[in-house]
Amino acid sequence: MPADSLDKAVTDEERISVATQRQLIWWRFRKHKLAMCGGIVVLLFYLVALFGDFLSTSDPQASDGQRSLMPPQSVRLFQDGSLSPHVYAVRGERDPVTLQRTYAVDPSQRIPVRLFGHGYEYKFLGLFTTDIHLIGTEGTPAEESLFLLGTDQQGRDIYSRLIHATRTSMLIGLTGVVLSILLGVALGGISGYYGGAVDTVIQRLIEILRSIPVIPLWMGLAAAMPKDWSVTQVYFALTVILSVIGWTELGRVVRGRVMQIRSEDFVTAAELVGSRPRRVIFVHMVPLFASHIIAATTLALPLMIVAETSLSFLGLGLRPPAISWGVMLQQAQNVQAVALSPWMLVPVVPVVVVILAFNFLGDGLRDAADPYDI
Amino acid sequence: MLNYIGRRLALGLFTIWAVSVLSFLIIQLPQGDFATTRLAELAAAGNSSASFEAERLRAEYGLDQPILVQYFAWIGQVVQGDFGMSFDWNRPVGDVIGDRLALSMVVSVAAIIFTWAVALPIGVYSAVRRYSVGDYTLTFLGFLGLAIPNFLLALVLMYLGFAVFDANVGGLFSAEYENAPWSFAKAWDLLKHLVIPAIVLGVAGTAQLIRIMRANLLDELKKPYVVTARAKGLSERRLVAKYPVRVALNPFASSIGFLFPHVVSGAVVVSIVLSLPTVGPLLLRALQAQDMYLAGAIVLLLGVMTVIGTLISDLVLMWLDPRIRHAR
Numbered sequence: 001m002p003a004d005s006l007d008k009a010v011t012d013e014e015r016i017s018v019a020t021q022r023q024l025i026w027w028r029f030r031k032h033k034l035a036m037c038g039g040i041v042v043l044l045f046y047l048v049a050l051f052g053d054f055l056s057t058s059d060p061q062a063s064d065g066q067r068s069l070m071p072p073q074s075v076r077l078f079q080d081g082s083l084s085p086h087v088y089a090v091r092g093e094r095d096p097v098t099l100q101r102t103y104a105v106d107p108s109q110r111i112p113v114r115l116f117g118h119g120y121e122y123k124f125l126g127l128f129t130t131d132i133h134l135i136g137t138e139g140t141p142a143e144e145s146l147f148l149l150g151t152d153q154q155g156r157d158i159y160s161r162l163i164h165a166t167r168t169s170m171l172i173g174l175t176g177v178v179l180s181i182l183l184g185v186a187l188g189g190i191s192g193y194y195g196g197a198v199d200t201v202i203q204r205l206i207e208i209l210r211s212i213p214v215i216p217l218w219m220g221l222a223a224a225m226p227k228d229w230s231v232t233q234v235y236f237a238l239t240v241i242l243s244v245i246g247w248t249e250l251g252r253v254v255r256g257r258v259m260q261i262r263s264e265d266f267v268t269a270a271e272l273v274g275s276r277p278r279r280v281i282f283v284h285m286v287p288l289f290a291s292h293i294i295a296a297t298t299l300a301l302p303l304m305i306v307a308e309t310s311l312s313f314l315g316l317g318l319r320p321p322a323i324s325w326g327v328m329l330q331q332a333q334n335v336q337a338v339a340l341s342p343w344m345l346v347p348v349v350p351v352v353v354v355i356l357a358f359n360f361l362g363d364g365l366r367d368a369a370d371p372y373d374i
Numbered sequence: 375m376l377n378y379i380g381r382r383l384a385l386g387l388f389t390i391w392a393v394s395v396l397s398f399l400i401i402q403l404p405q406g407d408f409a410t411t412r413l414a415e416l417a418a419a420g421n422s423s424a425s426f427e428a429e430r431l432r433a434e435y436g437l438d439q440p441i442l443v444q445y446f447a448w449i450g451q452v453v454q455g456d457f458g459m460s461f462d463w464n465r466p467v468g469d470v471i472g473d474r475l476a477l478s479m480v481v482s483v484a485a486i487i488f489t490w491a492v493a494l495p496i497g498v499y500s501a502v503r504r505y506s507v508g509d510y511t512l513t514f515l516g517f518l519g520l521a522i523p524n525f526l527l528a529l530v531l532m533y534l535g536f537a538v539f540d541a542n543v544g545g546l547f548s549a550e551y552e553n554a555p556w557s558f559a560k561a562w563d564l565l566k567h568l569v570i571p572a573i574v575l576g577v578a579g580t581a582q583l584i585r586i587m588r589a590n591l592l593d594e595l596k597k598p599y600v601v602t603a604r605a606k607g608l609s610e611r612r613l614v615a616k617y618p619v620r621v622a623l624n625p626f627a628s629s630i631g632f633l634f635p636h637v638v639s640g641a642v643v644v645s646i647v648l649s650l651p652t653v654g655p656l657l658l659r660a661l662q663a664q665d666m667y668l669a670g671a672i673v674l675l676l677g678v679m680t681v682i683g684t685l686i687s688d689l690v691l692m693w694l695d696p697r698i699r700h701a702r
Binding site: 204333338 | 393396517522526635636642647670680
């Protein structure tokens with residue numbers, strides 16, 4: 001081996017031997033290309049959720065029967081050879097025979113599209129009121145002229161609704177998963193810590209929850225929500241329903257780790273100085289396998305998102321005026337309607353992309369959580 | 375061995391009991407009992423003896439009793455095969471469900487068969503031709519299959535069938551067989567219609583199984599006995615098929631324990647999208663109409679069928695795998 005590459009190997013080894021756990025995990029994770037991509041995509045989705053109002057073009061609730069089911073518009077970037085993005089105005093007519101609305105482009109009427117244009121008013125991150133949007137129109141308001149992904153039955157802009165739905169759907173997964181973590185760590189921790197009869201009871205409970213079909217159960221519980229509940233109440237009830245059944249995988253992971261660490265010296269030491277079980281589990285044990293919890297959480301998130309989407313799709317989850325991917329897809333339940341206006345299926349795309357991203361990220365995190373094995 | 379069967383049976387019974395409690399909970403959850411709903415209906419219809427009628431209903435169904443008594447009264451009837459009345463349909467729940475439950479199970483089992491039939495050869499191929507173009511393509515497709523929720527896949531397929539082939543890919547029977555008595559032709563028709571639901575429901579499980587099969591077989595292929603067999607000149611095809619695949623198959627068979635609940639569960643939503651004549655659409659309608667005895671019965675029956683299915687597969691697995699048979 002040449003001297004300089006030997007040197008490099010030695011310094012590499014030194015670097016690894018003094019690295020902190022966090023650095024090791026990061027280095028391990030960084031090598032996993034797909035997981036990195038997944039992580040970036042997930043981050044982008046949360047950014048969209050955060051800056052939803054800024055990114056959307058129209059008020060997601062602004063409806064007009066005159067614009068029902070408009071096809072997506074194409075933005076033209078050039079005009080007479082120079083850069084000047086614009087869309088053509090669209091005129092709607094009702095077919096006298098089929099009574100269907102048909103739309104025709106009117107090339108004589110050009111509506112300029114600008115970056116950082118003005119639109120509806122909103123509170124930027126809840127801090128100050130503004131009407132600047134990433135994309136805006138000049139002359140006519142965007143609600144009447146700009147439909148990047150078409151409109152739905154009520155004539156609402158699908159692109160803006162999609163952006164707002166991203167916020168709801170990503171957040172419901174997150175809140176649901178936080179509850180699941182609490183349940184999973186508490187029950188899994190108790191199960192692994194005490195063992196014996198308590199362990200048996202909790203393990204049977206997990207086994208039962210895993211061996212019965214959950215969707216009918218979810219549907220039954222969700223249908224019991226009173227019809228007069230507000231959007232917020234339904235939202236929180238739904239997260240509780242999702243996490244009450246969804247904590248089992250986390251519980252299993254935590255139990256396994258706790259059982260492994262249970263007989264370590266530092267646990268005995270903590271017990272001898274008089275720490276109570278709750279303190280031992282949460283203060284001394286949990287930090288040791290926090291990375292495993294994060295990995296399991298990442299893999300649990302897409303399940304929550306799918307569950308919310310399917311319940312809302314069936315009309316048992318979130319209800320309008322709340323906007324989520326599932327609520328948007330509710331309008332796509334009728335095949336004939338979808339066949340005439342396929343752009344109603346657009347919410348399928350973010351659902352699939354985000355699940356894929358979470359799975360890649362979770363796989364990478366799970367591998368990186370234990371950076372010591374080869 | 376008897377010990378093992380006994381433990382499995384006990385756990386199965388316990389799970390069925392837990393499912394019954396959960397189903398009862400679902401029946402009880404909506405505010406007000408059905409007598410109140412009925413009272414409102416009768417009052418709206420201008421019936422003056424409405425409150426008397428409601429009292430009679432309450433007494434008849436024991437709704438004025440404590441909840442524990444109600445549970446035992448309900449479960450006592452269920453054990454005798456009486457699931458109560460469906461108030462939406464005004465018929466006994468058993469009649470309303472009819473052969474829909476059996477069709478639900480047919481769809482689920484078809485999905486499992488599809489899963490195995492596809493995952494086995496692909497898993498073996500991916501392991502034997504590791505890192506080949508085919509392996510990468512199949513792995514990618516597998517990830518995609520995992521990521522697409524099955525009801526969305528059903529939705530997209532419905533749309534494609536409608537837009538491209540101008541055909542309805544939903545349903546389980548052609549129009550002429552819908553109400554016909556069972557015959558060979560009707561069964562064949564059912565089989566043809568099962569393909570799409572089986573694919574939609576089986577894709578996620580298939581993707582998972584391919585990954586399991588590939589990993590297991592890769593572990594086996596590294597073992598010395600494979601090298602020995604190769605050194606002795608056994609052809610590659612026989613070498614792989616004879617032992618490594620058989621050993622790698624074991625976790626494959628046990629996977630039904632986690633696959634089956636998922637498939638049954640997914641079948642509910644997929645049936646609604648594809649409008650299959652199974653219990654799925656019935657459950658949704660019952661929940662929308664707050665027809666709780668029907669909804670509770672469906673949740674209970676689906677749970678019980680799943681537990682029984684898993685139990686049977688466990689026993690078959692035990693028969694297949696001597697390591698489980700002789701343990702303890």
